[in-house]
Amino acid sequence: MRVLRPSEWNEWFEALGLAFGGGAMPAAKRDLYREVTHVDRSLAVWDGTEPVGSASSFPFSITVPGGGLVRAAGVTMVGVASTHRRRGILTSMMRRQLDDVRAWGEPVAALYASEPGIYGRFGYDTASHLIRAEIDTDRVGLTLPEGTDAVRIRRVRDAGAALAAFEEVYAAQVPARPGMIARLPHWDRLGAVDPVEDRAGASELLSVVAERDGRVTGCVRYRTRADWTDSVPQGRVEVRDLFAHDPASYAALLRHLWGIDLTSTVQMENRPVDDPWQLLVSDIRRCRVRVVDSLHVRLVDVGAALAARSYATPVDVVLEVSDPFCPWNTGRWRLSGDTKGAACAPTRDAADLSLSVRELAAAYLGGTRLGTLAAAGRVRELREGALADADAAFTSGAAPWGPHMF
Numbered sequence: 001m002r003v004l005r006p007s008e009w010n011e012w013f014e015a016l017g018l019a020f021g022g023g024a025m026p027a028a029k030r031d032l033y034r035e036v037t038h039v040d041r042s043l044a045v046w047d048g049t050e051p052v053g054s055a056s057s058f059p060f061s062i063t064v065p066g067g068g069l070v071r072a073a074g075v076t077m078v079g080v081a082s083t084h085r086r087r088g089i090l091t092s093m094m095r096r097q098l099d100d101v102r103a104w105g106e107p108v109a110a111l112y113a114s115e116p117g118i119y120g121r122f123g124y125d126t127a128s129h130l131i132r133a134e135i136d137t138d139r140v141g142l143t144l145p146e147g148t149d150a151v152r153i154r155r156v157r158d159a160g161a162a163l164a165a166f167e168e169v170y171a172a173q174v175p176a177r178p179g180m181i182a183r184l185p186h187w188d189r190l191g192a193v194d195p196v197e198d199r200a201g202a203s204e205l206l207s208v209v210a211e212r213d214g215r216v217t218g219c220v221r222y223r224t225r226a227d228w229t230d231s232v233p234q235g236r237v238e239v240r241d242l243f244a245h246d247p248a249s250y251a252a253l254l255r256h257l258w259g260i261d262l263t264s265t266v267q268m269e270n271r272p273v274d275d276p277w278q279l280l281v282s283d284i285r286r287c288r289v290r291v292v293d294s295l296h297v298r299l300v301d302v303g304a305a306l307a308a309r310s311y312a313t314p315v316d317v318v319l320e321v322s323d324p325f326c327p328w329n330t331g332r333w334r335l336s337g338d339t340k341g342a343a344c345a346p347t348r349d350a351a352d353l354s355l356s357v358r359e360l361a362a363a364y365l366g367g368t369r370l371g372t373l374a375a376a377g378r379v380r381e382l383r384e385g386a387l388a389d390a391d392a393a394f395t396s397g398a399a400p401w402g403p404h405m406f
């Protein structure tokens, strides 16, 4: 195992594609992946001249509760050749990667898992969830808030103008929810890349903005997919991204999606669990909402990670943390914080709560409550009242969400 060399990227990426069981990636997308790859943060495992293992990470910054950013390694491109599995190659890459991330001073690692069962053994846990929905728009109505009619809806045809409008809205949303990722160069284009091979018969990706008083106040990117089974028009609107600055702009975009002729379904693939449309619909059951794990987080440096976020209520607790895979985190940590910020340092004081680094990861962005983890037997209260205090402090106003896939 060693750090990848730029000249090896092609065969490394091809082996990764095979590990994922996929066919060739469209050239436009592949070129962008090459541009965003940090070769110096990429690991390659070789058997002779054959690449058999890969792992990489992006130097992201992720929003934490309170609206600040924490430096986080966005772990990605993990694969082991089918001929070389279950021999410890992934384990050796995770060992090296977490040691590197620690040396780079990034307190957190985060990833989207192909399968949620893989990464717990390395100290990751689910830190945010997403919802998917298949909304029967023939039957499900919307109640629109005041001001919706004042919002203008406009399709932006020019790709450059659409991207600029979208990115302006996106950037303003980054502090709004834990789990959001500040854009790195090229990632804007990766979100909008739209090769014909990926459409599977659907339309191109359409960009529509909401505007009020000449200012862009929201945007949505979606495709439409026609369906004329039995001559009945029952097409589908496939929503990729939807952001808005205010309720009226948000509702105006929803009304647009609901009202597209010859369609009867709006499909949402990745929305926050507290997405407000759920409170505007006439029949939530016909929206077929499903909850799925989303961002998995690992606290690489417990002290720095916990100090990087703020806390909803004042908290002063000693955490007894176990971390077999990254033993430098094992021990007692005093966490003191409130809405303005926090400090977290090793201590010899008696512990108030006992938990592993995985429970801290699950609670880190406010997506899972410490009280729920305690009810599952995963957090132990050692001082009466400490659990209630920490449970309240770790919550987040808005649910964490990861619309920026990587």
Ligand SMILES: CC(=O)SCCNC(=O)CCNC(=O)[C@H](O)C(C)(C)COP(=O)(O)OP(=O)(O)OC[C@H]1O[C@@H](n2cnc3c(N)ncnc32)[C@H](O)[C@@H]1OP(=O)(O)O
Binding pocket: 019, 020, 075, 076, 077, 078, 079, 080, 081, 084, 085, 086, 087, 088, 089, 090, 091, 092, 111, 112, 113, 114, 115, 117, 118
């Ligand atoms: C962030 C991302 O990129 S997610 C993408 C992950 N990649 C993929 O899903 C591509 C397809 N799969 C693969 O390439 C490989 O099977 C990998 C990367 C998941 C695992 O690689 P391996 O080298 O076989 O893993 P390794 O031998 O180190 O296994 C370590 C442990 O994880 C377990 N494990 C491995 N894969 C899985 C899995 N998919 N689900 C559950 N457990 C798993 C092993 O059984 C082993 O357990 P043990 O320690 O109790 O014996």
